[in-house]
Amino acid sequence: MQLPVYMDHAATTPCDPRVVEAMLPYFTQTFGNPGSRNHSFGWEAEAGVDAARQQVADLIGADRKEIIFTSGATESNNLAIKGAASMYAKGPAGTEKRGHIITAMHEHKAVLDPCKRLQKEGFDVTYLAPGKDGLITAKMIEEAMREDTILVTIMWANNELGTINEIPEIGKLCHDRGVVFHTDATQWVGKMPTDVTRDNVDLLSMSGHKIYGPKGVGALYVRRRKPRIRLTAIQEGGGQERGFRSGTLNVPGIVGLGKACELCAAEMDDERERLLALRKKIESAITSQLDTVQVNGHADKRLPNMTNISFGFVEGESMMMAIKEIAVSSGSACTSASLEPSYVLKALGIGDDLAHSSLRISMGRYTTEDQIDYAIEKIVAAVKKLRDLSPLYDMHNEGIDITKIEWQAH
């Protein structure tokens, strides 16, 4: 087995070789600018972009005219949130009470930070706390809705936990109330069946590099019918992408994104089952071989490809050192001077001690069962080794409640 083993597919995925192959001609041969209307170089590039637009639309049940290409999900989120807030604002810039926006505490920073920006610009934002299972439900949204609510933005699946929110129900609620509904579907699209029409989504962000496509390309779905969603553009210029997003199109990237979507659509059903079996294997092995561990988030309403596990009495960074042959993501950012446990785990009410020692293990298209077996063995051995070193684990085994000790925080 080649080491280290990559188990961080929620961070990024390798490009599928079939994607790279589809892209290559668009660097050197079909290099035209799709905006060039009067020669074949431009027409051929445009044909490539059109085909990709159709592939993206097919994956999510949209019409191709509803797909806007961007540089990635961060840009899509910014355009959707700031663009919708500005378009549907109840008052002009510079005034207060411009409208109410609902989001959640454990959204990605690419949603939270645009919302924080809007707060400074006269909008009111509610940050919902998820349940202990990590979910945002339609009921929570309904209770937070106000007369002046203009936008709801809730991710489809959480990037640290894989938990799946009640998107179709939230979308229905928003449509009933005439509120624009955006979802950051970066972790969801390509892995789970998606139909924006059926699921009542108005705006959907997605990324190429999470689905075996290239980095630096993504898309925003903008609903055109029932209701027709309008956005104020953030980036202005040549008026590409129906004026929503100016700038010469990243043709090779777009072609790659399209191919990646086509492959995900074709292989989704088999892949989902295969990954779910691997996830269940790793979760049941770890929870049966170690005490004081917990799988974070809802038991079933989670993506098949990732799991987030907290290990009591083990510190996160030393854990990462002990499993350096496995590339995973740690719940805590211990490498910075200020120790900050994951805000996502904290939003679920998970204590700092457990949040400090959590791993997000995310599998993908090339993950094998052998790799999973190897990861299980390494993780179990690492936790045992570190618990032999841990004074907290001793105290726990002697029946001492470590939360009752007066620690000298420093």
Add this chain to the structure above:
Amino acid sequence: MAYGDKVIDHYENPRNVGSFGTQKEIKADKNVGVGLVGAPECGDVMQLQIKVNEQGTIEDAKFKCFGCGSAIASSSLATEWLKGKTLDEGLTIKNTQIVEELSLPPVKIHCSVLAEDAIRAAISDYKSKNGIESEAAHAH
């Protein structure tokens, strides 16, 4: 985090891991001084124990540590340095010496501070158990 070889070595082969008994036993044992410093929510807890003989020499030292690689290395190194020292000599160990020995990066200096705190706390615990006057338990 890219660590130096000495941190990796202490992390992979920690010296003197363990305890001279259960929490209850070490609390009652007059020959043992215990220093427990740090906090779980800060991501590091060190427990340092010294066993002192009748001549006032630290004849053995053990540690346990919940923390990052450099916290483990700092406490492992502290036990090595304490063995064979008198209590007063033990108090001369400074965090800067630990930083230097392990080549700790700036963001990990707090680990060496914690190790120095643990040394002082263990010596102070031994002194108070045995009725020895301790000049300012915490000198910083």
